[in-house]
Amino acid sequence: MITTQNLTKRFDQITAVENLTLEIPEGEVFGFLGPNGAGKTTTVRMLTSLISPTSGSATVNGHAIGERDIDIRRSVGLLTETPGWYDNLSAERNLEIYASLYEVEDIKGQVGKYLRFLGLWERRLDVTATFSKGMKQKLAIARALLHEPRTVFLDEPTAALDPEASRLVREFILEIKQQGRTIFICTHNLDEAERLCDRIAVFKTRLLVLDSPANLRRQVFGRKVVFHLLQADQALVEKIIQLPQVTEAKLIDHKIVATIDDPEKHNPEIIRLLVSEGADVQFVGELRRSLEDVYLQLVKNA
Amino acid sequence: MKKIQTIIRKEWSEVFKNRMVLFTVAFLPLLLTAIPLGIIYATSSSAEFAGASSEIPGEINAFCPSDFSGGDCFQVFIVSQFMIMFMIIPLAIPASISSYSIVGEKVNRSLEPLLATPITTTELLIGKSLAAIIPALAATWIGFTIFILGTWIIIANPEIIGYFLDGRWLIAIFVIGPLMALSAVSFSIIISSRVNDPRVAEQVSMIIILPVLAAFFGQMAGIITLNITFMLASVIVLALVDAVLVFFSIRLFQRETIITRWK
Ligand SMILES: Nc1ncnc2c1ncn2[C@@H]1O[C@H](COP(=O)(O)OP(=O)(O)OP(=O)(O)O)[C@@H](O)[C@H]1O
Ligand SMILES: [Mg+2]
Numbered sequence: 001m002i003t004t005q006n007l008t009k010r011f012d013q014i015t016a017v018e019n020l021t022l023e024i025p026e027g028e029v030f031g032f033l034g035p036n037g038a039g040k041t042t043t044v045r046m047l048t049s050l051i052s053p054t055s056g057s058a059t060v061n062g063h064a065i066g067e068r069d070i071d072i073r074r075s076v077g078l079l080t081e082t083p084g085w086y087d088n089l090s091a092e093r094n095l096e097i098y099a100s101l102y103e104v105e106d107i108k109g110q111v112g113k114y115l116r117f118l119g120l121w122e123r124r125l126d127v128t129a130t131f132s133k134g135m136k137q138k139l140a141i142a143r144a145l146l147h148e149p150r151t152v153f154l155d156e157p158t159a160a161l162d163p164e165a166s167r168l169v170r171e172f173i174l175e176i177k178q179q180g181r182t183i184f185i186c187t188h189n190l191d192e193a194e195r196l197c198d199r200i201a202v203f204k205t206r207l208l209v210l211d212s213p214a215n216l217r218r219q220v221f222g223r224k225v226v227f228h229l230l231q232a233d234q235a236l237v238e239k240i241i242q243l244p245q246v247t248e249a250k251l252i253d254h255k256i257v258a259t260i261d262d263p264e265k266h267n268p269e270i271i272r273l274l275v276s277e278g279a280d281v282q283f284v285g286e287l288r289r290s291l292e293d294v295y296l297q298l299v300k301n302a
Numbered sequence: 303m304k305k306i307q308t309i310i311r312k313e314w315s316e317v318f319k320n321r322m323v324l325f326t327v328a329f330l331p332l333l334l335t336a337i338p339l340g341i342i343y344a345t346s347s348s349a350e351f352a353g354a355s356s357e358i359p360g361e362i363n364a365f366c367p368s369d370f371s372g373g374d375c376f377q378v379f380i381v382s383q384f385m386i387m388f389m390i391i392p393l394a395i396p397a398s399i400s401s402y403s404i405v406g407e408k409v410n411r412s413l414e415p416l417l418a419t420p421i422t423t424t425e426l427l428i429g430k431s432l433a434a435i436i437p438a439l440a441a442t443w444i445g446f447t448i449f450i451l452g453t454w455i456i457i458a459n460p461e462i463i464g465y466f467l468d469g470r471w472l473i474a475i476f477v478i479g480p481l482m483a484l485s486a487v488s489f490s491i492i493i494s495s496r497v498n499d500p501r502v503a504e505q506v507s508m509i510i511i512l513p514v515l516a517a518f519f520g521q522m523a524g525i526i527t528l529n530i531t532f533m534l535a536s537v538i539v540l541a542l543v544d545a546v547l548v549f550f551s552i553r554l555f556q557r558e559t560i561i562t563r564w565k
Contacts, residue, residue: 011562048418051558073420084412086312088319100308101419143415 001026001182002047002151006056009042016042018206019056024199026150029173029183031197031213033190035299038204040186041081044153047184048078061150074103077144077152081159083136087129091120091139094128095146102147114142118172134165141172151182158192170196190295202295204302216294224287225263227256227270230280239277240270257287305421309429310436313403317433322504326398327437331391331445338384339452345377346457370461377457378465382528385471386518391445392479393511395438396431396486401503403430404494408564417557427491427555434490435483442479446471473533481540486510488547495554495564 002024009017016039024030034040045051047060049069058065061075085094092111099107115121118138128136137157144152157173158166173196177183187193193200194213202208202216209216229236232254240249240258245266248259260266267284274281317323366375407413416426454463490507497503520526553559 045561050414050417050561070420070422073418076418078415078418080411080414080418082411082414084410084415086316086412087410089312089316093315097308097312098415098419101305101416101421103420140415 001062002030002058002060002184004047004056004058007043007046007053007058008055009039009046009051010054015205017046017053020203020207022201022207022210024182024184026182027180028199029177029185029197031193031200032184032186032203033188033193033200033295034186034203035188040203041155043203044078044155044184044186048076048153049073074147075150077147077149079137079140079144079152079154079157081155083140085128085131085136085139088127090125091115091128091131092124095139095143098143099146104147110146110148114145118142119168132165134161134168137161137165137169138172141169145176149181151184152176153184153186155186156188157185158187158189166192202298204299206302208298208302223260223263225258225260225267225270226283226285226287227258227274227281228283228285229254229256229274230282232256232279236274236277236279239273243270243273246270305425306429306432309421309426310433313399313430313433314437316406317399317402320402322501323398323402327395327441330394331441334384334388334391335445335449335452338381338388339449339456341380341384342377342453343456345373345380366465374459374462378462381453383518383522385474386514386521386528388442388445388449389474389478389482389514389517390511391442392438392483393486393514394508395441396434396483397490397507397510398504399434399437400430400487400490401494401507402500403433404491405497405500405503408494408498409500413560413564417560423555423557423560427552430491431484431487434487435480438483438486439480442475446475470528470530470533473530473537477537478533478540481537481544485540485544485547488544488551491551492547492554495560498565 002022004020004022007017007020007022008015020043032040032043042051046053046065047058049060049065049072052066060072063071063075065072086097089097092115095111095115096107099111104110112121115124118141120135120139120142123131123135128139131139137160141154141157144154154173158169161169170192173183173185177196183196185193185196197213199210200213200216201210232251234251237249237251237256240246240256243266245261246258247261250257258270260270263286271281271284318327366378370378407416417423450463450467457463486507489510490503493506494503497506517526517528521528526532
């Protein structure tokens with residue numbers, strides 16, 4: 001559970017985060033989406049009590065930042081932007097150091113559990129200098145979980161990973177989601193946010209929108225339906241635009257692309273109209289705009 | 303307490319893998335113990351020094367109790383010179399270890415995950431400081447013990463041994479040594495916060511040994527005499543210097559400062 005109230009952070013002249021107000025319930029996977037320099041890392045640092053806000057307040061797992069900082073750090077796990085390992089020590093030794101600093105009782109047990117979980121058990125005695133980027137990243141996720149925190153912050157968990165390693169990390173995130181933890185993910189990767197997150201905040205210094213991935217797409221663009229016709233012309237498009245449920249329609253080759261408020265309800269009417277106008281309807285389908293378009297539009301307008 | 307131990311053990315398992323640090327920690331004390339022992343051995347076995355009090359310059363004779371022979375006095379003088387050099391150990395070792403241990407964290411980018419754990423910055427600072435001070439004092443004291451034992455074996459003159467074990471050197475080894483180690487650690491923490499290459503941090507931190515070199519040449523030139531007053535004055539000055547350096551290193555060693563200002 002995370003709540004923030006007008007959370008603001010200024011560095012000298014730069015305002016990195018301004019009046020951020022959020023409420024993230026227990027067990028939610030929350031996507032924090034924004035371009036470079038949006039203030040994502042700064043937000044995570046405030047919420048993990050690494051830096052203090054200029055103004056505003058926040059609680060994490062019921063502890064107020066700036067007041068119960070040690071309790072916050074005990075109850076959260078953090079995957080930092082860069083993994084940061086003691087490269088001439090073994091993977092196991094690295095994790096044992098952190099387990100001890102996180103006050104883990106059964107150090108060997110927890111370290112072993114997560115090394116196995118992430119498929120790094122065989123390599124546990126190798127120094128981390130010999131690890132690939134993806135392995136270091138997975139090890140860093142293990143570090144964030146050693147003390148079984150209720151809330152996990154993942155700052156760009158798959159940045160700089162190849163597609164296969166990214167997939168592994170994503171699957172892993174879905175697994176830890178099953179354990180009921182609250183997960184706060186910073187990312188640029190929209191596909192990823194859509195696949196993993198219950199809700200997505202688009203953020204650029206200020207909160208721009210906050211919604212489920214599906215609603216987000218609908219909210220910005222409405223929904224688009226493509227009618228594939230054997231033959232189509234502009235006259236047909238004009239007819240369709242007349243309908244009150246259709247906000248926009250375009251002719252692309254033999255296809256008509258229409259923006260429709262509620263396609264489930266209105267498509268049959270439109271198809272009837274097309275048929276009565278003599279069109280041969282081959283296929284009807286929804287045009288799924290990528291979330292990327294939504295995001296780029298939001299950020300451009302901000 | 304347990305976290306401090308974790309930090310100390312971590313520093314040692316990491317930093318002693320570094321050849322530069324290992325060199326400073328192992329060879330420097332070896333060298334600074336072996337050289338004065340070698341000189342004592344050479345001068346005590348050569349007859350020329352035995353009664354040659356007329357050839358010994360006046361400053362050196364003035365340096366010893368009047369009942370010392372010229373040869374004894376020469377030995378005492380040379381060894382005292384090297385004993386000053388010996389005080390480089392409690393400065394150089396902490397400077398070297400803490401440069402690598404702090405700038406090393408910067409290079410690894412491990413400060414942020416480290417500071418995200420429930421450790422306090424005080425615990426971290428104490429852990430890192432002790433990790434640098436303990437080996438320094440161990441090397442100083444072991445080196446000093448070896449030196450005393452070696453002198454005992456070579457010259458077997460209780461008067462000269464007594465001279466080395468008098469109050470001045472006990473103050474130097476057991477009071478000035480630890481104070482120096484603390485100043486070296488604090489100084490290199492301050493340097494390390496500004497520097498991104500551990501070798502640069504180490505080299506710059508080594509400025510801290512300059513006062514020892516000044517004392518070395520000062521005594522050689524007869525400008526200063528390492529009497530008990532000089533020793534006690536050094537203790538007071540060092541304690542003040544420590545207070546200032548520790549104050550600034552603690553100010554720099556705040557979580558937010560480390561995350562946002564250490565570049
Ligand atoms: N220590 C600092 N001192 C001054 N300005 C800072 C500092 N840290 C961050 N900023 C500024 O705050 C803003 C937000 O930075 P932040 O790192 O939080 O962005 P981000 O969303 O994580 O970006 P990225 O996607 O590149 O990681 C940027 O303008 C950055 O320059
Ligand atoms: Mg960032």
